[in-house]
Amino acid sequence: MDKRLLILALGMFALGTDSFVVAGVLPAISQSFNIDVGLAGQLTTAYAIAYALLSPTIAALAASVPRKKLMLSGLGVFVIANLATAVAPSFGLALLSRVFAGLGAAMYAPTATGTGAMIVQPEQRGKALTIIVAGLTAATALGSPMGTVIGGLGDWRWTMVFVSAIGLIAATGIALLLKHIPMPPKVSLRARVAPLSDKRVGLVLATTLLAMAGNFVIYTYFSVVFDRVLSSTALFGALLVLWGSGGTLTNLVLSRLLDKFGPRWVLVVMLSVLVVDMALLPWTSAQLWSSVLAIGVWGIAGWGIMGPQQYRLVGLAPTTAPVVLGLNTAATYLGVTAAGVLGAAGLHILGGHNLALFAVLLFALAAMTSELATRSIAGPDDAKTLGFSGP
Structure with missing residues (x-):
């Protein structure tokens, strides 16, 4: 199996884990910030809405940015934002950091799936996309439970460090393994919607x-x-x-x-x-x-x-x-x-x-x-x- 695709999938695994893992440590977060569980759940909301709204926008606005640079930038924002969540002294700052984590995810996800399709032969594109998207599926089966157990054994903040570590490993792999990535055709935001x-x-x-x-x-x-x-x-x-x-x-x-x-x-x-x-x-x-x-x-x-x-x-x-x-x-x-x-x-x-x-x-x-x-x-x-x- 192409190692480059596995690295791209690992990045998606980090993004997916970040999407799902907050649910596993929600009681600990609510206790840490002395808020009710319903309010603590808005950490998931902030990440999700930033991811949803910014993905098509960034894909259109950053169409001329080299793919490797955009993915590394996205993962860099993602890693720093999750570390910021881990050390946030207040719920408001934690909520803001989740928005930036969603921004990093929006920079990475559509770029990674497009890159996977561009670096393989046309007849292998379906398989490549399946491997990359499988990173999200694996996040529900493995990433979120692992993060939950880490938070339960220690502190929920270590769960966010765990997510950052996965993102950092993926970024390192992309930096080392992905050399030349062809630029995709430009698609305007109007065409995307x-x-x-x-x-x-x-x-x-x-x-x-x-x-x-x-x-x-x-x-x-x-x-x-x-x-x-x-x-x-x-x-x-x-x-x-x-x-x-x-x-x-x-x-x-x-x-x-x-x-x-x-x-x-x-x-x-x-x-x-x-x-x-x-x-x-x-x-x-x-x-x-x-x-x-x-x-x-x-x-x-x-x-x-x-x-x-x-x-x-x-x-x-x-x-x-x-x-x-x-x-x-x-x-x-x-x-x-x-x-x-x-x-x-x-x-x-x-x-x-x-x-x-x-x-x-x-x-x-x-x-x-x-x-x-x-x-x-x-x-x-x-x-x-x-x-x-x-x-």
């Missing part, structure tokens, strides 16, 4: 936003939702591994499911399972055995949404696939942003043990927008792309 004028693309992106908000309204406040069974840091980490591993399992079989049943029916099943799983969570989260089952199902179905969504978008806009996939990433992190705000409100309105009822509503809305996208077809080719015609 142009697909939003297509109603079908807009509805698919709305589905991503709502579904990811449903996932992360629970994940961000995991420690509160499952506090009745979290008896140790090791168990906390193990349950996070279970959730991330569910996504890894889904990714292994998803391509066959999409080819056989089409994206529409995969989404119908996944979202229906999530609605039922979340509706039962106020009761299943009270016992360890039922929590394990609920988290496993949630991981499998929750991560089973992204593949069909990407399948639909590439089918709708094959000539601008990198652009629409970038918009899908932005929608994902806007969903994470919404989850942090909605979850904080839900903790006060419903309480932590009933927070999953918010997720039920979000997944139900995602199912509605998914069906609206399917029915907004213009012809038989669209019907096939969107999975309308069925298996």
Whole structure:
């Protein structure tokens, strides 16, 4: 396997770990700054919204900047920002540092995926993108639990140092291994957001936003939702591994499911399972055995949404696939942003043990927008792309 791709994936692993790991140390952060858990959860919100809004902007404005320089600059900002979070004396400064961490991630992520496609042969580009994006998936299964355990054994601030260390290793690898990186064609910001004028693309992106908000309204406040069974840091980490591993399992079989049943029916099943799983969570989260089952199902179905969504978008806009996939990433992190705000409100309105009822509503809305996208077809080719015609 090309070592350059592994280094790029390691950078994505650092970014993904930073996205997910705050949820694992949220109680410690709230105690450290003497604030409630809902407010502490806005650290995730600040990172996510900066990442979502700045990614397409920076990709357009920095189109003429050499790729290696832009990635190293992004990782440099990312590493320094996470170290700033680790030493922040107040919550306000910690929140500001998370915005800068999101800026660094926005500089790195689209550049790394584009670089991966440029440094390999055309017939290997699909594999290259899969390897790089796998860094994000691995972050849920490994990075976040590792950071949670580090925070539990020591202090949550060491968790942020851990994230910085991963970013620094990735930057070192890029500096040493990536020599010449071809410049991609320039795509203006207007061209990057142009697909939003297509109603079908807009509805698919709305589905991503709502579904990811449903996932992360629970994940961000995991420690509160499952506090009745979290008896140790090791168990906390193990349950996070279970959730991330569910996504890894889904990714292994998803391509066959999409080819056989089409994206529409995969989404119908996944979202229906999530609605039922979340509706039962106020009761299943009270016992360890039922929590394990609920988290496993949630991981499998929750991560089973992204593949069909990407399948639909590439089918709708094959000539601008990198652009629409970038918009899908932005929608994902806007969903994470919404989850942090909605979850904080839900903790006060419903309480932590009933927070999953918010997720039920979000997944139900995602199912509605998914069906609206399917029915907004213009012809038989669209019907096939969107999975309308069925298996």
